[in-house]
Amino acid sequence: MARGVEQLIFLISLLLTLLVLCRGSTIGVCYGRNADDLPTPDKVAQLVQQHKIKYLRIYDSSIQVLKAFANTGVELMIGITNSDLLPFSQFQSNVDTWLKNSVLPYYPAARITYITVGAEVTEGPGNASALVVPAMHNVLMALKKVGLHKKIKVSSTHSLGVLSRSFPPSAGAFNSSHAFFLKPMLEFLAENQSPFMIDIYPYYAYRDSPNNVSLDYALFESSSEVIDPNTGLLYTNMFDAQIDAIYFALMALNFRTIKVMVTETGWPSKGSSKEKAATPDNAQIYNTNLIRHVINNSGTPAKLGEELDVYIFSLFNENRKPGMESERNWGLFYPDQTSVYSLDFSGKGVLDVPANKSLTSFNGTTWCIASNNASQLDLQNALDWACGSGNVDCSAIQPSQPCFEPDTLVSHASYAFNSYYQQNGASDVACSFGGTGVKVNKDPSYDNCMYMITGSNKTAASNTTAIASTSSSAQNEACAWISSFLLMTCVVYFLSFEH
Numbered sequence: 001m002a003r004g005v006e007q008l009i010f011l012i013s014l015l016l017t018l019l020v021l022c023r024g025s026t027i028g029v030c031y032g033r034n035a036d037d038l039p040t041p042d043k044v045a046q047l048v049q050q051h052k053i054k055y056l057r058i059y060d061s062s063i064q065v066l067k068a069f070a071n072t073g074v075e076l077m078i079g080i081t082n083s084d085l086l087p088f089s090q091f092q093s094n095v096d097t098w099l100k101n102s103v104l105p106y107y108p109a110a111r112i113t114y115i116t117v118g119a120e121v122t123e124g125p126g127n128a129s130a131l132v133v134p135a136m137h138n139v140l141m142a143l144k145k146v147g148l149h150k151k152i153k154v155s156s157t158h159s160l161g162v163l164s165r166s167f168p169p170s171a172g173a174f175n176s177s178h179a180f181f182l183k184p185m186l187e188f189l190a191e192n193q194s195p196f197m198i199d200i201y202p203y204y205a206y207r208d209s210p211n212n213v214s215l216d217y218a219l220f221e222s223s224s225e226v227i228d229p230n231t232g233l234l235y236t237n238m239f240d241a242q243i244d245a246i247y248f249a250l251m252a253l254n255f256r257t258i259k260v261m262v263t264e265t266g267w268p269s270k271g272s273s274k275e276k277a278a279t280p281d282n283a284q285i286y287n288t289n290l291i292r293h294v295i296n297n298s299g300t301p302a303k304l305g306e307e308l309d310v311y312i313f314s315l316f317n318e319n320r321k322p323g324m325e326s327e328r329n330w331g332l333f334y335p336d337q338t339s340v341y342s343l344d345f346s347g348k349g350v351l352d353v354p355a356n357k358s359l360t361s362f363n364g365t366t367w368c369i370a371s372n373n374a375s376q377l378d379l380q381n382a383l384d385w386a387c388g389s390g391n392v393d394c395s396a397i398q399p400s401q402p403c404f405e406p407d408t409l410v411s412h413a414s415y416a417f418n419s420y421y422q423q424n425g426a427s428d429v430a431c432s433f434g435g436t437g438v439k440v441n442k443d444p445s446y447d448n449c450m451y452m453i454t455g456s457n458k459t460a461a462s463n464t465t466a467i468a469s470t471s472s473s474a475q476n477e478a479c480a481w482i483s484s485f486l487l488m489t490c491v492v493y494f495l496s497f498e499h
């Protein structure tokens with residue numbers, strides 16, 4: 001009997017572990033409100049649900065926002081601002097009162113799962129760093145008093161500036177001048193199984209040293225790899241390299257159990273003349289690749305298969321943010337709720353045709369054609385590739401078909417390039433063809449020769465993205481199956497020992 005109970009307990013804990021694993025990596029969005037033209041929180045809650053965003057980070061505990069997201073099922077990360085750290089660190093009663101008046105009345109209808117205490121404290125002026133850990137302890141204590149410390153995790157966000165070295169990733173190390181508060185913070189996180197929260201911006205790394213960092217590497221588009229000479233690990237993107245720098249910095253201090261969570265990352269869609277990489281196309285490429293990368297559950301080179309939760313910055317363009325032009329253009333949406341560029345949060349489907357892509361062209365449609373001044377040899381190679389490995393249907397440019405005339409290489413290549421481009425998400429990279437492709441805003445169709453537009457035939461595009469999503473859904477299915485099997489086993493065990 002005793003052995004049976006032991007086995008039962010073992011199986012149940014295995015089951016619970018598996019259920020946790022089944023959750024997989026998640027993608028959320030940051031809802032910054034440093035603007036004077038944003039829709040009301042109620043409207044925002046509708047927008048968020050419409051786009052199937054399931055995780056949202058806010059920077060305070062606005063009652064209006066908590067009310068708007070009540071009963072939406074959206075999981076919320078709320079925040080205590082740096083300016084509140086002083087009262088929150090000084091007296092437990094301040095925190096208890098805040099929790100009682102500003103949070104509990106809306107919980108659990110508003111599904112709060114994290115509280116960030118202070119944000120990027122090493123960046124700001126003043127004493128925020130010295131106050132953050134005492135404030136975290138007080139918040140945890142307040143949660144313990146009402147029995148919510150297991151359901152709501154307490155942490156604090158950081159910029160990459162907490163590191164003194166981030167390259168190569170294996171040399172990642174925290175800046176020792178922050179040790180006085182980081183050390184007790186890491187102990188707090190380890191003790192309470194809270195994640196280390198980091199804001200990661202490959203965009204800034206590229207903007208600040210475009211000669212050292214390739215744009216492709218920052219955008220997850222690199223075909224070459226960067227090797228870490230100490231570990232031999234291969235990096236194909238900067239995002240992974242920066243996260244691993246954090247993992248190695250944690251390991252160097254012997255904190256091996258703390259998980260990393262990315263509380264901000266993204267790419268601006270517009271910038272000043274000095275910020276050439278801030279374009280809607282680059283922002284779309286970065287965030288699309290980011291989502292696919294994260295949803296795939298592939299982890300990072302140093303932590304293969306490790307689950308990673310990531311929040312994209314930001315929901316809206318925020319017109320009151322100070323700084324360079326790009327600062328006000330990180331949004332996925334304009335204040336009028338139209339998309340700046342289309343983004344599929346599931347990481348699975350085809351890019352939808354955007355509602356408002358006015359930054360790229362008038363009604364959102366672009367075509368890709370062959371450049372007039374490309375060499376014949378380059379054009380022929382690119383055409384052969386498109387009709388071969390590129391999987392383009394080139395029957396329309398065969399003799400007697402509608403796009404055969406004019407019988408020139410430029411014309412035939414244009415037709416094939418465009419089909420490839422439209423079938424592959426109409427992203428900039430799908431129109432490169434070794435520099436022989438050119439994007440245009442005018443429909444190149446003529447007579448009976450019709451050029452494809454995105455959405456007119458999604459067959460090829462859906463196939464390529466379907467492959468990327470298979471592993472994740474297969475994993476979830478397997479997880480669910482194993483869990484049900486274990487549940488059944490548990491029940492059988494339980495019943496057999498009852499009798």
Ligand SMILES: *[C@@H]1O[C@H](CO)[C@@H](O)[C@H](O)[C@H]1NC(C)=O
Binds near residue numbers: 126127
């Ligand atoms: C902030 O730090 C300064 C110098 O480090 C110190 O003089 C001051 O007392 C601190 N203020 C608070 C409120 O802790």
Ligand SMILES: *[C@@H]1O[C@H](CO)[C@@H](O)[C@H](O)[C@H]1NC(C)=O
Binds near residue numbers: 163164165175176177
């Ligand atoms: C470490 O932090 C201190 C204080 O913020 C700063 O002055 C110093 O430049 C940093 N060191 C490195 C290597 O980033």
Ligand SMILES: *[C@@H]1O[C@H](CO)[C@@H](O)[C@H](O)[C@H]1NC(C)=O
Binds near residue numbers: 167209211212
């Ligand atoms: C960037 O390039 C400069 C000169 O080209 C070099 O001195 C510097 O070490 C490089 N930085 C990194 C992080 O590779």
Ligand SMILES: *[C@@H]1O[C@H](CO)[C@@H](O)[C@H](O)[C@H]1NC(C)=O
Binds near residue numbers: 292293296297298471
């Ligand atoms: C998805 O994961 C597999 C390995 O699990 C990897 O080979 C593949 O490149 C990953 N895809 C993306 C888009 O990261």
Ligand SMILES: *[C@@H]1O[C@H](CO)[C@@H](O)[C@H](O)[C@H]1NC(C)=O
Binds near residue numbers: 338
């Ligand atoms: C499209 O976006 C532009 C911003 O570039 C905005 O001014 C315009 O109102 C939007 N149009 C629609 C129909 O939403």
Ligand SMILES: *[C@@H]1O[C@H](CO)[C@@H](O)[C@H](O)[C@H]1NC(C)=O
Binds near residue numbers: 363
């Ligand atoms: C956009 O306008 C072009 C003509 O300039 C037209 O051929 C195309 O069908 C339009 N696209 C959409 C999505 O309305």
Ligand SMILES: *[C@@H]1O[C@H](CO)[C@@H](O)[C@H](O)[C@H]1NC(C)=O
Binds near residue numbers: 372373
């Ligand atoms: C190709 O020709 C166009 C003019 O037709 C010119 O504007 C463009 O710079 C040329 N491109 C290259 C790569 O030479």
Ligand SMILES: *[C@@H]1O[C@H](CO)[C@@H](O)[C@H](O)[C@H]1NC(C)=O
Binds near residue numbers: 393456458
């Ligand atoms: C899409 O293209 C395939 C061939 O590439 C064709 O068989 C199919 O009918 C097309 N579908 C539509 C809706 O045009």
Ligand SMILES: *[C@@H]1O[C@H](CO)[C@@H](O)[C@H](O)[C@H]1NC(C)=O
Binds near residue numbers: 391
């Ligand atoms: C897309 O996938 C379907 C089956 O999933 C297959 O029948 C079809 O041939 C594929 N199309 C292309 C263009 O690869």
